[in-house]
Amino acid sequence: MAEDKKLVSAITSMDEDFAQWYTDIVKKAELADYSSMKGCIVVRPYAYSIWENIQRIFDGMIKETGHENVAMPLFIPESLLQKEKDHVEGFAPEVAWVTYGGSEKLEERLCIRPTSETLFCEHYSHIVQSWRDLPKLYNQWCSVVRWEKTTRPFLRTREFWWQEGHTVHETAEEAKKETRDILELYAKLAREYLCMPVVMGQKTDKEKFAGAVETYTIEAMMHDGKALQSGTSHYFGDGFAKAFGIQFADRQGGLSYVHQTSWGISTRLIGGIIMTHGDNSGLVLPPAIAPIQVIIVPVAMHKEGVLDKARELEARLKKAGIRAKVDASDQSPGWKFAEYEMKGVPVRLEIGPRDIENDCCVLVRRDNREKTVQGLGELESAIEAMLRDFGKAIYDKALKNLEGNIVSASTIDEMKEAIKDKPRFVKAMWCGDQACEEAIKEQTGMPSRCIPFEQEQVGDVCPVCGKPAKHMVVYGIAY
RNA sequence: CGGGGUGUAGCUCAGUUUGGUAGAGCGCUUGGUUCGGGACCAAGAGGCCGUGUGUUCAAGUCACAUCACUCCGACCA
Numbered sequence: 001m002a003e004d005k006k007l008v009s010a011i012t013s014m015d016e017d018f019a020q021w022y023t024d025i026v027k028k029a030e031l032a033d034y035s036s037m038k039g040c041i042v043v044r045p046y047a048y049s050i051w052e053n054i055q056r057i058f059d060g061m062i063k064e065t066g067h068e069n070v071a072m073p074l075f076i077p078e079s080l081l082q083k084e085k086d087h088v089e090g091f092a093p094e095v096a097w098v099t100y101g102g103s104e105k106l107e108e109r110l111c112i113r114p115t116s117e118t119l120f121c122e123h124y125s126h127i128v129q130s131w132r133d134l135p136k137l138y139n140q141w142c143s144v145v146r147w148e149k150t151t152r153p154f155l156r157t158r159e160f161w162w163q164e165g166h167t168v169h170e171t172a173e174e175a176k177k178e179t180r181d182i183l184e185l186y187a188k189l190a191r192e193y194l195c196m197p198v199v200m201g202q203k204t205d206k207e208k209f210a211g212a213v214e215t216y217t218i219e220a221m222m223h224d225g226k227a228l229q230s231g232t233s234h235y236f237g238d239g240f241a242k243a244f245g246i247q248f249a250d251r252q253g254g255l256s257y258v259h260q261t262s263w264g265i266s267t268r269l270i271g272g273i274i275m276t277h278g279d280n281s282g283l284v285l286p287p288a289i290a291p292i293q294v295i296i297v298p299v300a301m302h303k304e305g306v307l308d309k310a311r312e313l314e315a316r317l318k319k320a321g322i323r324a325k326v327d328a329s330d331q332s333p334g335w336k337f338a339e340y341e342m343k344g345v346p347v348r349l350e351i352g353p354r355d356i357e358n359d360c361c362v363l364v365r366r367d368n369r370e371k372t373v374q375g376l377g378e379l380e381s382a383i384e385a386m387l388r389d390f391g392k393a394i395y396d397k398a399l400k401n402l403e404g405n406i407v408s409a410s411t412i413d414e415m416k417e418a419i420k421d422k423p424r425f426v427k428a429m430w431c432g433d434q435a436c437e438e439a440i441k442e443q444t445g446m447p448s449r450c451i452p453f454e455q456e457q458v459g460d461v462c463p464v465c466g467k468p469a470k471h472m473v474v475y476g477i478a479y
Numbered sequence: 480c481g482g483g484g485u486g487u488a489g490c491u492c493a494g495u496u497u498g499g500u501a502g503a504g505c506g507c508u509u510g511g512u513u514c515g516g517g518a519c520c521a522a523g524a525g526g527c528c529g530u531g532u533g534u535u536c537a538a539g540u541c542a543c544a545u546c547a548c549u550c551c552g553a554c555c556a
Contacts, residue, residue: 010517017550019551023549023550027490034547038546038547038548093554115556144556146555146556148554148555149554150552150553152549156555156556160556162556209556228556229555266556268556297515300513300514300515301514302514331514331517332513333514333515334514334516334518335516335517337517338516338517341516352514354515362515445552
């Protein structure tokens with residue numbers, strides 16, 4: 001009877017229903033709550049703390065490379081948004097409009113920013129006079145609104161939080177370098193801190209950002225084989241500069257237009273972390289961004305000295321720069337074990353009377369549940385090593401998933417065959433003609449993800465038209 | 480925006496077929512016993528049955544509308 005009793009309900013198995021598994025984790029790991037505004041979520045403290053860690057890491061990277069943070073207005077007057085044709089065409093279908101101020105109908109509608117290129121451009125046109133003013137390397141952390149039809153927590157919401165960098169440069173070469181340098185930072189963030197392997201590459205013209213000359217991307221593979229566009233970096237040439245009149249007196253005494261970039265990563269990354277590392281017991285968090293890296297569970301807490309010892313270890317770990325926390329609540333130890341597994345805490349430290357007697361503790365890793373008895377003398381260094389190894393192990397596991405689910409194809413039939421049982425990345429050659437790219441999407445259901453920087457010769461001709469191939473493209477179904 | 484599913488306690492759901500006084504488990508509160516994988520006992524609190532309009536003596540239950548969530552497509556960070 002007792003074993004039949006329903007305890008705290010478990011999450012749906014990811015093999016059974018991946019989408020439901022994702023939703024269960026979001027709710028049960030206390031990452032987000034739904035609000036009464038459709039498509040908008042409450043980012044709860046645990047998820048926000050993950051976001052703050054991502055912010056801290058990436059903000060550090062861009063500060064180090066000379067970028068500065070600013071805050072731009074939330075509203076964009078319609079006339080301003082209209083200035084760049086491709087841009088407005090790309091975003092107009094999904095912007096929210098403000099038409100009233102108080103009870104007064106506005107002369108001109110205001111768009112709630114879906115992205116802030118236009119605002120940065122207007123500002124740059126005011127402050128850039130001379131080549132000596134360049135480059136301007138600005139970034140802002142904010143939320144933006146896009147009126148999405150179907151929404152999912154973190155992956156696609158009507159309001160989401162992100163950073164958007166907007167830079168203007170003296171030359172095209174310098175702007176192109178900025179675009180690529182930022183993409184490198186995104187890849188570094190993903191790989192080294194989020195433990196997410198990514199495919200770096202360039203978007204095809206069909207898939208590039210509205211108004212961009214070139215768009216670069218990092219594409220990650222989720223556990224189910226679908227792709228998640230995890231960060232994009234755009235080179236704009238001087239298109240926006242011409243539309244907004246961002247001119248400067250150049251070194252030759254003439255007037256030139258600036259060359260521009262923009263780039264962004266968002267709270268979508270949290271969804272990516274869930275779907276890259278999570279398992280049937282819940283979240284698995286990369287140590288670099290885990291709000292709690294070590295959860296200390298006192299066993300037989302009521303016994304003399306146990307809680308004191310737990311607090312002492314917490315203080316030691318904190319002093320060593322490790323995010324440790326004692327759970328001194330009166331839940332049973334078993335409850336706490338399950339709870340922090342759900343929340344993806346990388347390392348659990350158990351400390352009880354038996355351990356205290358032997359001057360040791362028990363460490364349990366979240367990824368493989370491996371238990372080790374650890375002497376307290378070397379605790380800090382042992383945990384530091386364990387966290388490093390943990391990050392590497394989950395990266396390797398994710399890499400194995402990526403490499404095991406990326407296949408080459410030389411015909412449309414082979415492409416269809418490759419994703420028959422589950423979504424995968426498919427590498428195929430391409431002639432460069434947009435009609436062929438569209439034909440592949442039409443027939444296989446896969447849009448192109450990117451033209452990877454690391455090119456391979458997986459064939460000689462385009463699988464659609466049979467003409468000589470120019471590039472290898474990766475295709476895949478995306479979130 | 481199209482197709483399916485679901486809205487009843489904080490959570491998971493029963494009750495809807497055949498209209499007749501609002502239910503269970505978990506969670507929560509209080510007290511006690513426990514504590515190395517989701518502990519146990521006892522006593523409590525907690526609901527405008529998503530929302531609106533109809534039908535009816537009577538609606539959680541029937542009809543219509545609407546909103547939200549969710550899944551699958553099309554569109555997108």
